[in-house]
Amino acid sequence: MVEKARNFVPATDEVWRLQRHPDRECQFFRQQVAGRRTPIGGSWQGLYIFSPSGKLLARQNTLQADKALQLMDKGLEAWRPLPEEERNPAEPELYLPDHRWELFYPGKGLVLTSTSRDFPAGMDDPQKRGRWNRDHIWFHDSELAEWLPPKLEVGESTELPKSLALRLARFHVVDNISGQEGPFSDQDIKKAEIRVKVDRVEKDQVHLLITGDFVTKSDGVYKLGETDWKHFPSRTRGVNATMHGTAIWNPAKQGFDRFDAILTGTVWGGSGLNGRRGVTESKPAKVAWWMELSGDQPADRLPPAFVDVYGADWILPPGS
Numbered sequence: 001m002v003e004k005a006r007n008f009v010p011a012t013d014e015v016w017r018l019q020r021h022p023d024r025e026c027q028f029f030r031q032q033v034a035g036r037r038t039p040i041g042g043s044w045q046g047l048y049i050f051s052p053s054g055k056l057l058a059r060q061n062t063l064q065a066d067k068a069l070q071l072m073d074k075g076l077e078a079w080r081p082l083p084e085e086e087r088n089p090a091e092p093e094l095y096l097p098d099h100r101w102e103l104f105y106p107g108k109g110l111v112l113t114s115t116s117r118d119f120p121a122g123m124d125d126p127q128k129r130g131r132w133n134r135d136h137i138w139f140h141d142s143e144l145a146e147w148l149p150p151k152l153e154v155g156e157s158t159e160l161p162k163s164l165a166l167r168l169a170r171f172h173v174v175d176n177i178s179g180q181e182g183p184f185s186d187q188d189i190k191k192a193e194i195r196v197k198v199d200r201v202e203k204d205q206v207h208l209l210i211t212g213d214f215v216t217k218s219d220g221v222y223k224l225g226e227t228d229w230k231h232f233p234s235r236t237r238g239v240n241a242t243m244h245g246t247a248i249w250n251p252a253k254q255g256f257d258r259f260d261a262i263l264t265g266t267v268w269g270g271s272g273l274n275g276r277r278g279v280t281e282s283k284p285a286k287v288a289w290w291m292e293l294s295g296d297q298p299a300d301r302l303p304p305a306f307v308d309v310y311g312a313d314w315i316l317p318p319g320s
Contacts, residue, residue, distance in 0.1 A: 001065075004072050008049070012302075015045045016228060023318065025097035028090075032056050049075030051082060052089040099318040101303035106314070108141040110256055111294040116177045119264075119286040131178045131275070136294060136304050137171075139164065140314045141254075147196055148249060152206045160194035165212070168192065171306040173214045173241055175267035177287060178275030182232040183306040184216055185223035191215035194243065204252045210261055212243030218269075227309050233271045238281060241265030245291070256293060263289040 018029040019040040027037040032054045034040055046061030047068060057078035060071045079087075105111070114137055118130025139147075146164055149156035169192035170184040194212035201207070217238040222230060245261025266284035270276040279285045294300040307315060 019044055023097050023099055025095050028095040047071055051086055053086045054090045055086050101307045102301050104315045105301045106138050106140045110139040110144060112137040112291045113294045114172055114289050114291045116289045118177055119288055133177050136302055138304055149198055152198060154198050154200055157197040165192040165194045169214050173239055175270060175274055179273045181271055181274040182229045183309055184218060187223055188216050188218040190217055204250055206249040208247040210245035214241045224309060235269060235271055237269030239267050259293050261291045
């Protein structure tokens with residue numbers, strides 16, 4: 001597998017956008033996979049192998065390792081007879097996007113990686129440790145001060161503004177662990193509170209304690225207006241979680257040196273695509289989210305799953 005993988009450059013993208021949006025990049029994708037530039041219905045998620053020119057060499061939707069290996073072999077077989085012009089990269093003006101959410105990556109702000117996972121009974125057994133997922137959380141540099149008490153002195157505290165607490169509750173304290181789930185609406189959030197307190201101050205570091213509570217309950221009725229999530233199945237669901245964490249603020253660089261937080265609680269219900277059939281409000285599933293500072297690799301710039309409905313004025317929608 002490792003040797004074979006060296007023949008490829010791995011990449012990932014959101015296929016719903018590629019299938020439907022008018023962006024030049026999306027039209028280029030559709031031309032290569034379907035022979036037309038108009039939108040494609042359904043879901044074409046899966047594994048694709050392209051030449052640098054954009055020619056589709058192989059495609060299959062599978063999570064099975066043996067079938068993925070066979071697909072790689074098929075792609076290599078299709079690559080070998082390609083003429084030189086189809087091996088060269090396509091001209092950028094054919095595919096460069098006019099809009100991508102990564103363009104609004106808050107490099108000077110707070111970017112967190114959230115790892116969510118199930119906590120089923122019997123976790124001592126490696127085969128029963130449950131599924132997990134990962135996402136990113138974005139806060140702009142203009143929002144950093146909201147995480148800090150007005151005075152950076154021991155004992156001083158503050159509460160995160162409702163808009164930022166709601167960002168976490170609606171888009172990140174979400175049960176997408178075993179499968180895909182949609183965002184919550186404002187009306188679904190019954191409680192979203194985050195408190196920050198100065199624990200100690202050492203030279204250029206301010207140590208913070210973070211606590212929070214989240215209670216969410218959705219009636220399953222979609223309330224977000226005209227967004228891509230309008231087409232996503234919506235059912236009754238809920239979350240109950242508490243947050244405990246620590247962070248280190250560096251006044252000299254006006255940024256965080258560390259940020260570590262754990263959210264534990266229960267979830268129930270869902271879209272039917274999140275693997276929670278039979279998980280009810282009276283019999284919820286135990287879960288947790290671990291949030292920490294993201295790295296500086298290209299993959300760390302991937303936008304949050306629900307960035308398109310963040311509603312932040314520093315993130316512009318397509319066509320703006």
